[in-house]
Amino acid sequence: MSENNNKALIEVKNLKKYFDISVGLFRSKPLKAVDDVSFTINKGETLGLVGESGCGKTTVGRTLLNLYKPTSGEIWYDGKLISTPADIREFRKKATMVFQDPYSSLNPRMTVSDIIGEPLDIHKMYENKQEREDRILELMSHVGLNSEHASRYAHEFSGGQRQRIGIARALAVNPDFIVCDEPVSALDVSIQAQVINMFGELQEQLGLTYLFVAHDLLVVRHISNRIAVMYLGRMVELAEAGEIYDHPLHPYSQSLLSAVPVPDPKVARANKRIVLSGDIPSPLNAPSGCPFRTRCPHATEQCAMEMPPFKEVSKGHFVACYKVDEIN
């Protein structure tokens, strides 16, 4: 949330990630989880990533960090292309991930200090035991955990505390960039607020850059500078957070935003939801052309021909739709 100085830290160019899925005994078929996605994230910026379940958000995050090998496409970090295994190793120290589920992503049989210390061990980031210990305690205090908690096991903690442990672990390597994959979805409203504040504070203190995946659009709006909307492996819209909330242009973004339950009864009652009809297509059999056209109330033949280009329609506002002008 700090001001962005418009220098790209992360550049993703035409990223694709296809999984081979076997259909029948000897045949397999590509599941296009991420299909030709490009974006940049500036230093100190938070880019929010939203879209319905299964649209490829987690896969974008994992492929970006090279936890999955990209099928094709380029990832640039701080002006350098990540290509050799040595680049990847270096990159892993600069870019980490906080996982969705605080209940299953931490090994319950490890102590808090082992969990946070593990990345330090992997990257051999200390000279001696004392240094390791000091670093662990420093990380714990960063995220508001008590030093007495160090020797306790993960299962002894509440959801919010576990999420703090996960964040401390992600911070261990001194990253510049963190992929936050639904880091607050499993938390209570009031604990959620604590963890969101912590992300903001850490960003200010350490100058972090975030890719923030979440399904709660009010949370994403709160935390992000810009927001990207995905649908079935494609990016369909990208703009400043306020802009996308006030003027969503893609029909999918419009229906998504209209479906957000607003915690205000009068607004909620007056809210006209755009309810989509039609089945959600499977990424194994994605429709030709625009992936959204099978559920889109405005689709025409043109939409079935080819994926609409991702065009800048006003400054910093990108959208992939042939009908933008007609609809809006």
Next chain:
Amino acid sequence: MALLEVKDLHTSFFTDAGEVKAVNGVSFFLEHGKVLGIVGESGSGKSVTAYSIMQILAGTGKIVSGSIKLNGEELVGCDEKVMKTVRGNKVSIIFQDPMTSLNPTYSIGTQLMEAILLHTNRNKEEAYDRAVEMLKLVNVNEPEKRMKQYPFELSGGMRQRVMIAMALACEPDILIADEPTTALDVTIQAQILELMKSLQEELGMAIIMITHDLGVVAQMCDEVIVMYAGSICEQGTADEIFYNPQHEYTKGLIRSLPSATTAGTKLQPITGTPIDLLNMPKGCAFAPRCDAAMKLCIEKAAPNIQVNEWHRSACWMCIKNGIENGSIVVEEETESKGGDNE
């Protein structure tokens, strides 16, 4: 006569560590065709309240005292035979965790049809059609194919929708929905909520909606109960709770929400740690975390104070505020509608 009347319900778990007072004097009414929301922190007793109504408490759990009347008939202490007809026929529940309530060894179709045959007057063929229709309604694609599949073959969100289909297929008088849409994304959530709302209007079904999501409450509920540490700390119409919250916990909850105007600012979480039900404080359970707590709050829990015709709150602050601005008339007795745990 109310469809459901819960009066001074106390439910505890008798564990090795002691008695966990999970529900501590909860009282409320539910009328036909109304939607009642229950919100509150994790562990505040929302699910246990629901399980008490259904009498499906886990091993060590027991209704200690209180009354639960369905159409005037007392359920606490009644025969298990009676409860069997209540569950499913009159009251059905969508569980928080869909895996606990779907049987992994039977196909989706078998389970749906069994529920329909048991609880409605349909023959096998009609039950099949009804099952397919319900799956369509909750937006499960290729319903005929899904009927033959087993729970593990479906995604989490799909299992949750099957659960919802099963609960609704029985056309209950009361649907208890315990976090029914947490595993769904917003567009499907919107469809499901709309479906519940239309069934509620068409069939006059009443709904108890348990959720963390205040957005869902705002959209769905006529009345809202806010729970803290096993008790109701505030209850009233949705408008009263959202626009005129009186209990400090409710205020904190609403304050902590992100919104369009909070971007770039700090959120205001409720500080402190959740309460330990084994060691309840003497006074108001929320006092240790309450910024506005007074000496009185620590010594004695507030009774339920009638804020206005549609709204009650168990917080001393509303008396203090009310006396200060002269708007509140203090009631002498409180006929122990929750909150007052002496």
